[in-house]
Amino acid sequence: MRFEIKKRKIKRFEIMRYTIQTLGCKVNQVDSIFVAEALDGLGLQKAALGEPADLCIVNTCTVTARSDTQCRQMIRKAVRENPGARVVVTGCYAEMDPNAVRAIPGVTMVVGSRDKRRIPEMLAGNLNADKVGLEEENGPRRPEDLSAACLRDGRQVTPAQTGGQRGRESSESQRLIQGAGGRSRAFVMVQDGCRAFCAYCIVPQARGPFKSVDAEQVENQVRALIEKGFPEIVLTGIHLGAYGVDRHERRGLQRLILRLIRIPGDFRIRLSSIEPAEVDDELIHLITGEEKLCNHLHIPVQSGDDAILRRMRRPYTTDAFFDLVFRLRARDPEMGIGTDLIVGLPGETGGSFERTCRWIASLPLTHFHIFPYSQRPGTEAYAMDGQVDQAAKKERAARLREICRAMQVKFLSGMKGKTLRAVPTSKPGPANKTLSVLTGNYLSGRLMDPYDLPSGIFSVKVSGISDDKLLVYRVR
Ligand code: SF4
Incomplete structure (x- = not known):
């Protein structure tokens, strides 16, 4: 050749x-x-x-x-x-x-x-x-x-x-990845592309249409990484919930998950970001019930104001999102539930921003990414009336971050005394007195007794919180 x-x-x-x-x-x-x-x-x-x-x-x-x-x-x-x-x-x-x-x-x-x-x-x-x-x-x-x-x-x-x-x-582009670029958790890309055309987002133009990786190829990739000793596999995609859509498959992601959790071995699977409208009952059931799936979802809501969601062309309402988060929380009080928020979309008034602040504070969310809106040529929002000035966007982002940080700290504090399943995210070494770990519900921690570690996933008990991190000890 x-x-x-x-x-x-x-x-x-x-x-x-x-x-x-x-x-x-x-x-x-x-x-x-x-x-x-x-x-x-x-x-x-x-x-x-x-x-x-x-x-x-x-x-x-x-x-x-x-x-x-x-x-x-x-x-x-x-x-x-x-x-x-x-x-x-x-x-x-x-x-x-x-x-x-x-x-x-x-x-x-x-x-x-x-x-x-x-x-x-x-x-x-x-x-x-x-x-x-x-x-x-x-x-x-x-x-x-x-x-x-x-x-x-x-x-x-x-x-x-x-x-x-x-x-x-091409056959070369289907070659299996053998490592994680020095990281302790491996990422497996199962899907590319997006066709949602949210008003602010340039990704559909940059990434093109939906393209799912064949389920057998994904399984082979996951098996290869488990054999290499990775205890956590993160399934990623540009629009993960659309996995299988381009192949006219129904419940594509759910079926893929069911296939992957049947692989024998001591590993767990985490899903990266997934759209609210794509978290259905079956996925809720899997995430909150299957041991091999991390009890963590990142569900971008983007705004807490329905008029802004409509302007963004997001296909759900604040009520639907509220209901989803509480259903997840009712099934698993320890679950990590993260979200993304954009502030300063054109047309976001002081009033709509205040509604977002009040609404977000009423939800049992645990992780947040907050972005000031960025005007991208080629998107619908680029030419919208009511552009918000930079200073106001910055101020709103800072205010929302403050609210969300308090929610994060509250969730962290509630973990004291709990037993969680963790994987290491740093390497043990003679000079390391502690080891960084990540729990299933996506909390970073410091393992205070990193001796005689088993390979794979282990149980830890939370003894306290320091610098936004859990302080944990092995359950031996
Ligand atoms: S925000 Fe997400 S779902 Fe919307 S267009 Fe961008 S990549 Fe697609």
Whole structure:
């Protein structure tokens, strides 16, 4: 095969060193791990800290204007600190604004989001050649340009030109991941893309339509990671609750979970963020009843005001969300229930913000991510009337964070004396007197007696709280 030939060619050259830097969500992090493992397989080596690299990959995010700025800074830093290196930029920012990325001096190649897993294949064809013999000219970004790769001089490499299929469908892109990029919990991407088009969100444009990973492939991936000793597997997706929709499967996520919890072994599964309308009775039953599933859900509500939810095009009401959270809480008083909130959507008045504050304080929620609204070109909210000024957004975010922090502390304090199931999130070492752990209900803790640890999941008893962390001892 062509890819194999190129692979052998690369190995004849001096070992090349690479870096991968990642911004944004867990899905991006999984993609970066995948690419890093493929580069390792090609014989490249990860550059040590401070060591100059021959290849720098920057995996970008575009969820807010601030993310774009951080991406540009990261790209410039990669160019500056690695003179002469090939700098490849991919991810959602590269997908949405390839021309801006390509205009940064020193960028060698820009690869669209959906083809990022094929970067090693593309590089296997290009790393050792100055000329790649492509003829297609690159113009301004058009929809059909999405997920192509652009070389520095403006030429494009499409997946077809590198001899492969588009996106995640080539056999190489289905390779199983063997690690977690140095983390103790492994992330498995089961779904990509979104078609919800919430008014404020650029993700559907950046990530494209729903695309579910075949259930057998997911099971093989989970089994491989369990065999490697990972005690916790986190199922991630851009729109996790839509798992299976593109395959016309009903209850796709629920069926996937039922399949995975049948795998033998001492491990647990956690779900990443899931939309409120997609948490049905069956999922509630599973999450609150199955030992192999963490008793934790992150359900983004975004606002506590129905008029704002409608403007956001979120398909639920505050009453429906309220009912959902209390049903979960009634079944499991210790469950971790997190949410996201956006403040300052165009049209959010002082009154609607106050309603959100009062409403959120009435819910038994435990974890919060609060974001000031960021105006993204190409979204419906970008052109809405009633944009809220930056200072007001900042002030509202700070006020809401204060309310939510008090709720978080209350939940943490209520854990004192409880026995919880935990996994380590740091490595034991001779100098470590304590060990970081994470409980099933998503609370961080410090294990005060990290001796003779069993592998896998273990029980801990909460003795106190310090710096927003549980202080825990092993139940022996
Ligand atoms: S569900 Fe809405 S907020 Fe979530 S990724 Fe899709 S469009 Fe964005």
